[in-house]
Amino acid sequence: MILIELFLTFLKIGAFTFGGGYAMLPLIQSEVERHGWLTQAEVVDFIAVSESTPGPLAINMATFIGIRTGGVLGALCATLGVVMPSFVIILIVAKFYEKFRRSRAVDGVMYGLRPAVIGLIGAAFLSVGRTVCFPNGFQSSVFSDVRLWVSIAVFALAAVLAFKKLHPIVIILISAVIGIIAGYVFGMQI
């Protein structure tokens, strides 16, 4: 049953995401792939949509994936799933938070998790990079494909703008405009 599956999957994602937002990416990628819900390219599109709309990235992604796979009820189940672990855990922590803050066990686990999250987002960067540069798999003909060079050019420009601290929405807008112009100028087949 898709609704229960959505709920349980996002419950798992909510329970194992530390640091929020992009830290969720590797989990979403592997779950979505396992269930065959979306293509990796669609996941990347959802990141863009989530970044350009208000609200927490995690909620936006859960709602979006839920609605695509199970309609409005699916969105409800996915969102409920991703929120539930946080909600319950924080309620418990809020009661004992002096103890929680001083706990050596929590400190120890976070000592391992903080760098792990950085590595995980690094892995997400590589896999999104593969999706962006080689959407149809890697072949030697890919280097004569104008799409690869347009993608690399947009990435380079967007990276410079991102490090200049331009707002993500502005970067997404600029990338979209370049994509449209390049698409029509080169008459790309997608």
Place this chain on the structure above:
Amino acid sequence: MTLSGIIIRWGDIVNKYLELFLTFLKIGAFTFGGGYAMIPLIQREVCENKKWLTEDDILEVVAIAESTPGPIAINAATFVGSRTAGTFGAFCATLGVVLPSFVIISLISFVLKAFQESKAVQYAFMGIRAGVLALILKAVYTMFKAAKKHVVSYVIMAAALILTAFLKIDAVYVIIGCGIFGLVWSLIFRKEQNDDPD
């Protein structure tokens, strides 16, 4: 307590719930990117405007949101709601912060579906995907810069990256493994909290 006193008290309680809900509805509707982008807004609303918590409490909220699983925005909303008005307060705040996302994304997904066959939209997303790649790179870089840098943390970062990206280990197992490793390592080799050699 007189009847009118009880009614006024009840009114106060209900008001508090409603206020929590509306405050976090506003925070949810006006934060783009979620998580850390939300903290300054929470600070302004919860500390300066409503005076529910102090600035120190907000630092506490951030620290706790970071060291518990789940989206930072949800953690923060639940924590503030719970400290201000108990469990139902937490529910109201969390519902408030989730609702705008939920409604807006539902609407957008229908709009996108209607236009997804259009060539212009497909070209736009071709560009956007490359742009998102840059945003992820920036996120990694920012987190890396803020991280404590010592040998153990480098080793964990590299291990998590290699296990997930190249050996295709499920991210959940990587997270569990790194958490256990951190705990065991800390108990054996780190004498006090935060005694990380730089």
